[in-house]
């Protein structure tokens with residue numbers, strides 16, 4: 666920690682004008698927020714291509730997604746060689762018109778990201794898998810470089826850039842999907858991921874990759890904003906029970922379709938699971954016993 670303590674205030678102590686914080690050595694993490702005291706604010710310009718930071722000037726930006734609501738502050742950050750601006754916006758809660766629609770969603774059953782009780786299937790984004798070969802190559806390349814060398818630093822940045830890109834793509838996918846569900850349904854029922862280590866109980870890779878927990882957070886947030894409901898239910902046996910007669914049968918994971926031996930209903934494994942998840946919200950205490958019309 667040598668020297669770190671005094672870094673920010675050196676100029677103040679010398680009685681010099683502190684000015685704006687200066688950025689320090691590479692690999693450090695720096696940030697400051699606009700508007701700073703005594704200035705008027707921040708403003709987007711040219712339809713989001715630039716942002717005006719009072720006291721600093723106008724800088725070119727690339728928005729990862731459109732800003733919603735009223736722009737309040739902008740925090741300028743540097744991570745490695747990358748500059749970011751994190752905007753905070755004031756969003757008026759905009760409740761959507763009431764909607765009686767209810768849906769159950771089954772999450773992370775390969776190869777789908779989710780399947781709804783209405784039979785809609787959303788493919789899992791394979792960003793990570795697609796990028797995996799590239800990641801592996803970038804990692805190997807990094808491992809070969811000599812510690813402290815310029816080439817190692819370059820390789821490290823390349824790897825970080827890849828990870829960052831994947832994370833951004835994933836976040837964008839989550840936002841769009843959550844928005845779509847919230848627009849369409851008044852109540853969305855999903856498996857409570859905290860009840861079972863879901864990732865461990867399913868075929869692991871696709872599930873972990875899909876970032877289910879992150880998606881559910883996004884979904885909960887968007888639902889709250891829109892005045893919609895998200896309910897988590899106990900996921901146990903939801904993929905084994907027949908949604909029509911309740912017959913329970915353990916089937917191998919590869920078995921996508923089957924016929925219920927008790928009532929003869931033809932079942933799609935994932936859709937049946939989504940139907941069971943939906944049904945649980947009606948019977949479980951966490952669903953508060955709310956009576957909904959069965960679709």
Ligand SMILES: [Zn+2]
Nearest residue numbers: 907910925928
């Ligand atoms: Zn049955």
